[in-house]
Structure formats: C-alpha cells, structure tokens
Amino acid sequence: MRCSCCKVCRHYSILLDMESYNTDDIIYALATAWAQSALAVIRVSGEGCRKALGECFSRPKALLQAKNATLVHGFITDGQNGENLDEVVAAVYTHGHGYTLEESVEFTCHGSLPGLQKLLALFKRIGLRPAQGGEFTFRAFLHGRMDLTQAEAVQELVAAQSPRSQAMALSRLEGSLKDRISAVKEDLLVVLAAVEVQLDYAEDELDEFVFPLSRLQEVEIALERLASSYSVGRLYGQGARVVLAGATNAGKSSLFNLLLKQQRSIVSATKGTTRDYIEADCSFEGIPVRLYDTAGLRESSDTIEAEGIKRTEQLIDQADLVVYLVDSTEVQQSYRSDDKTLVVFNKSDLAKAPQGSLSVSAQSGEGIAALASAIAKRLRQGLPTTGEDQVVIESERQKVLLLQASEAVQRAIALVELDIPLDIVAAELGEAMQSLGELTGEVTPADILQKIFSGFCVGK
Ligand SMILES: Nc1nc2c(c(=O)[nH]1)N(C=O)[C@@H](CNc1ccc(C(=O)N[C@@H](CCC(=O)O)C(=O)O)cc1)CN2
Numbered sequence: 197m198r199c200s201c202c203k204v205c206r207h208y209s210i211l212l213d214m215e216s217y218n219t220d221d222i223i224y225a226l227a228t229a230w231a232q233s234a235l236a237v238i239r240v241s242g243e244g245c246r247k248a249l250g251e252c253f254s255r256p257k258a259l260l261q262a263k264n265a266t267l268v269h270g271f272i273t274d275g276q277n278g279e280n281l282d283e284v285v286a287a288v289y290t291h292g293h294g295y296t297l298e299e300s301v302e303f304t305c306h307g308s309l310p311g312l313q314k315l316l317a318l319f320k321r322i323g324l325r326p327a328q329g330g331e332f333t334f335r336a337f338l339h340g341r342m343d344l345t346q347a348e349a350v351q352e353l354v355a356a357q358s359p360r361s362q363a364m365a366l367s368r369l370e371g372s373l374k375d376r377i378s379a380v381k382e383d384l385l386v387v388l389a390a391v392e393v394q395l396d397y398a399e400d401e402l403d404e405f406v407f408p409l410s411r412l413q414e415v416e417i418a419l420e421r422l423a424s425s426y427s428v429g430r431l432y433g434q435g436a437r438v439v440l441a442g443a444t445n446a447g448k449s450s451l452f453n454l455l456l457k458q459q460r461s462i463v464s465a466t467k468g469t470t471r472d473y474i475e476a477d478c479s480f481e482g483i484p485v486r487l488y489d490t491a492g493l494r495e496s497s498d499t500i501e502a503e504g505i506k507r508t509e510q511l512i513d514q515a516d517l518v519v520y521l522v523d524s525t526e527v528q529q530s531y532r533s534d535d536k537t538l539v540v541f542n543k544s545d546l547a548k549a550p551q552g553s554l555s556v557s558a559q560s561g562e563g564i565a566a567l568a569s570a571i572a573k574r575l576r577q578g579l580p581t582t583g584e585d586q587v588v589i590e591s592e593r594q595k596v597l598l599l600q601a602s603e604a605v606q607r608a609i610a611l612v613e614l615d616i617p618l619d620i621v622a623a624e625l626g627e628a629m630q631s632l633g634e635l636t637g638e639v640t641p642a643d644i645l646q647k648i649f650s651g652f653c654v655g656k
C-alpha cells in the first residue's frame with residue numbers, strides 16, 4: 197500500500213499489526229527517502245541496540261561507551277568477512293533521550309541505493325527487525341515524549357503542502373493543541389468535582405449550590421471554536437480543487453498556462469482544442485490548489501469531444517471552486533452562476549467586460565493578480581478567521597471528537613437549565629472528558645491507534 201503521508205513519499209506503509217508491534221524489539225528503518233542523495237539516515241531504536249550494532253561497526257567500544265547525543269565516526273562492516281560496506285557517522289542517544297526515549301543510533305550514510313540496500317540487509321541479518329509505519333513515533337508516544345495530537349502533528353508536518361500548514365502543524369507538535377485541550381479538561385474537572393461534592397453529600401450538609409454554568413459555556417465555546425478551525429486546517433493542508441470551465445475558445449487554456457507560468461496546455465483559435473482535462477498544482481495566497489483545464493462546453497456531435505465535456509461536468513461537480521470564463525467579445529446569453537462559481541470575463545484587451553465584473557486578459561496578463569486574490573478570497577469564504585496565535589486542527593478525527601465533546605457539554609448545559617438531577621449532568625460531562633481523552637490518546641482504543649500510526653511512513 198502506498199504511504200498516505202504525502203505525495204512525494206516513496207515509502208510504502210505496511211498496515212500496522214499491533215500484536216507484532218513488540219516494543220522490546222530493536223527496530224530499524226531508512227528515515228530518508230528511498231532515492232539517491234548525498235546522505236541518507238538509517239534509524240535504529242530499542243534497548244541494547246548499541247551492543248547489537250557493535251557486531252557490524254568498526255568501533256564497537258566507542259559506540260557502546262558514547263555519551264548521549266554524541267557522534268561516532270566509523271565503518272559499517274560485514275561481520276562475516278570483515279568487508280567495509282559504508283563509512284558513516286553514528287549519532288548515539290542513550291536510554292531516556294532522543295526521539296523515541298529509547299537507546300537509539302542514527303547512521304548518516306552515503307545516499308547510494310545499492311549501499312543502503314546492503315546496510316538494511318545486514319541489519320536484518322544481525323537480528324534487528326524492520327520498523328513498521330509510524331513505529332518510531334508510536335514509541336515516542338508510548339514513552340510519553342508526546343501525546344496523540346503531537347504524534348499526529350508529526351505526520352501532518354511532514355505532509356504539509358503549504359508554508360502555513362507546515363507552521364500550524366509545527367505549532368501542534370510543540371503542544372499548542374495539547375495545551376488547549378488540557379486547559380479545557382482542567383475546567384471540566386473543576387465543574388465535575390463541584391458536582392461530585394453535591395452528589396456525595398446530603399443537601400442539608402452543604403451551602404446552597406450554584407452551578408458554574410458560565411464556566412461550562414466557555415468550555416463549549418472553546419471546543420466549538422477548535423472544531424471549526426478544521427475547515428481552515430483542511431484548506432491549507434489538503435488544498436482545494438479549482439476548475440477552469442467555460443465555452444470553447446473562452447481562453448481557459450491560455451489562463452491555465454498563465455497561472456502556472458508554464459506552457460502546459462495547447463492553445464489555439466480552433467474551438468474544442470482541449471478534450472482531455474489537464475491538472476497541475478499551484479497555490480493562491482498560500483492555499484495549495486489543484487488547477488484543472490477542461491474541455492470547453494458546447495453542444496457537440498463529436499463523440500470524443502462529448503466525452504471530454506462529460507468529464508468537465510464531473511470535474512465541476514467535484515470542484516471546490518469553478519472559475520467560469522466568459523469571452524468578452526462574444527455576447528453570451530447565459531452562464532453558470534452558483535455559490536461555487538466565480539464568473540470571469542476574459543479578453544479584456546479586445547472588449548469591455550460588464551461593469552463591476554472580474555475582467556482579465558489571458559493574453560496580456562492584465563487583471564491576473566486581482567483574479568488570483570479573488571480566487572483565494574472565495575476559497576476562504578465562510579471560514580472562521582484565525583489569528584496567528586490560534587490553534588488550528590487538520591485532522592478529521594480530532595474534529596469529530598471535539599464536536600462530540602462540545603455536544604455533550606451542550607447537553608449538560610441544557611440539563612442544568614432544566615434543573616435535571618446532577619448525576620445526569622455528571623454523566624454528560626464524563627462523556628465530554630472521554631472524548632477529549634480519546635483526542636489526546638489517554639483512552640484511545642488500540643484499533644484506532646493502529647489506524648492513526650499505520651498511515652505514517654516507515655521510518656517516522
Ligand atoms: N537526527 C534527527 N533529527 C531529527 C529527528 C530525529 O529523530 N533525529 N526528529 C524526529 O522526528 C525531529 C526532532 N525531534 C527530536 C526531539 C527530541 C530529541 C532529543 O534528543 N531530545 C533531547 C532533549 C533535548 C533538549 O533538552 O532540548 C533528549 O531527549 O535528551 C531529538 C529529536 C527532527 N529532526
């Protein structure tokens with residue numbers, strides 16, 4: 197199965213089998229891409245790994261005696277015939293340190309594919325186990341280096357498709373989301389504790405109880421705000437599909453090439469030039485976009501062209517935004533207009549566009565900057581505004597759990613307002629805590645952990 201972490205990753209993720217996920221094993225994996233490069237890193241982690249590696253390292257003693265976070269230069273040797281396989285630098289981490297918090301060694305090797313193949317085969321031969329997808333990060337999580345939101349951020353960081361999404365993932369890796377959830381949990385616990393006291397003691401033993409409703413309302417707002425940040429995280433993380441559509445000869449292919457700054461699509465004065473759609477990646481104001489040039493829309497008796505038009509229509513259905521191009525020199529009676537369509541008049545060098553409309557020239561480039569920002573604006577429309585300091589989530593799993601927690605809190609608030617007995621309120625608050633615990637990984641079922649980590653690259 198192809199690794200789902202990012203488009204360029206050449207690793208294959210192996211579905212993680214929790215039972216074979218023995219944390220006593222010494223695991224190894226290539227941490228860098230499977231491609232020729234100047235250097236490559238092979239990670240090895242697990243207690244006793246230095247002793248095991250001593251078998252195939254030219255300076256076993258230096259490796260074993262190295263202090264934490266130090267480098268040892270040497271050769272990886274085939275123990276059987278003493279042949280040097282590569283000259284490397286070993287970075288040593290002792291127990292309780294490094295990424296996994298286990299004893300571990302990272303070899304910086306030469307990035308030769310045959311060389312790497314030899315080293316990986318050797319590590320297997322000396323009894324180390326190839327790591328499964330996400331297994332290093334899983335160990336980091338198990339040993340408490342990070343919670344589940346941070347572990348997910350590792351993968352989101354590596355897979356980020358835009359600078360903004362990379363920055364947001366890094367912030368989550370640094371614990372911004374974890375801290376936000378902790379604060380919410382703290383508030384919930386305070387309310388729960390007050391409720392429990394009421395439940396544990398008879399009414400006559402206590403002063404009159406005033407339910408801390410406003411605290412609960414704040415919690416609810418915080419949870420909902422975090423959940424709604426998902427739309428922003430998804431836009432900058434996964435990007436949007438923008439389809440250029442319109443009648444034949446409107447200038448779609450010309451605009452496509454102009455936006456990509458590349459002569460990708462064939463442009464000609466012949467109507468019906470583009471048949472197969474063409475896609476390419478670009479970005480508008482930091483939003484990653486997959487842009488599609490499509491077959492022009494018209495009645496056609498040509499079966500090949502008609503098939504192209506059918507595909508255009510399918511793309512329009514799947515699009516986040518349709519840029520509908522109109523030729524300003526042609527009086528067109530009707531054109532698409534709905535809430536995911538941006539109508540743009542082309543060929544402004546030849547004819548005037550209607551007052552107040554978006555007008556460009558795909559030939560001279562006039563109006564292109566304005567068009568780019570109009571596209572970005574439309575893609576951001578309806579999304580919550582997120583300031584620099586706001587935590588933004590990118591995982592649908594997290595969104596679902598945040599909404600579950602927020603709904604449980606809403607129900608609790610409604611129950612309090614109806615004066616329903618407190619034990620029922622407490623049950624709802626407990627449910628909210630449960631959802632948040634699943635979010636941070638404290639009470640996440642093994643099958644869900646498996647699903648999360650197995651989406652990672654081998655080597656992460
Ligand atoms: N060589 C290398 N670079 C890497 C990683 C790695 O595993 N290895 N990382 C993996 O994804 C990221 C960094 N994550 C890491 C987190 C903590 C520690 C570490 O050794 N921490 C020290 C404490 C450091 C301090 O006090 O500031 C320790 O635990 O002793 C290492 C890497 C990116 N770069």
Ligand SMILES: Nc1nc2c(ncn2[C@@H]2O[C@H](COP(=O)(O)OP(=O)(O)OP(=O)(O)O)[C@@H](O)[C@H]2O)c(=O)[nH]1
Pocket residue numbers: 443444445446447448449450451462463464465466467468469470471490491492493542543544545546556557558559560
């Ligand atoms: N003067 C002028 N000509 C343009 C402009 N944009 C495109 N054209 C011309 O219009 C013709 C059609 O352009 P294309 O980009 O191929 O149009 P299209 O919408 O992709 O057409 P189909 O693929 O047939 O649907 C070509 O001759 C272009 O050079 C413009 O802004 N100004």
Ligand SMILES: [Mg+2]
Pocket residue numbers: 448449450461462463469470489490492
């Ligand atoms: Mg075309």
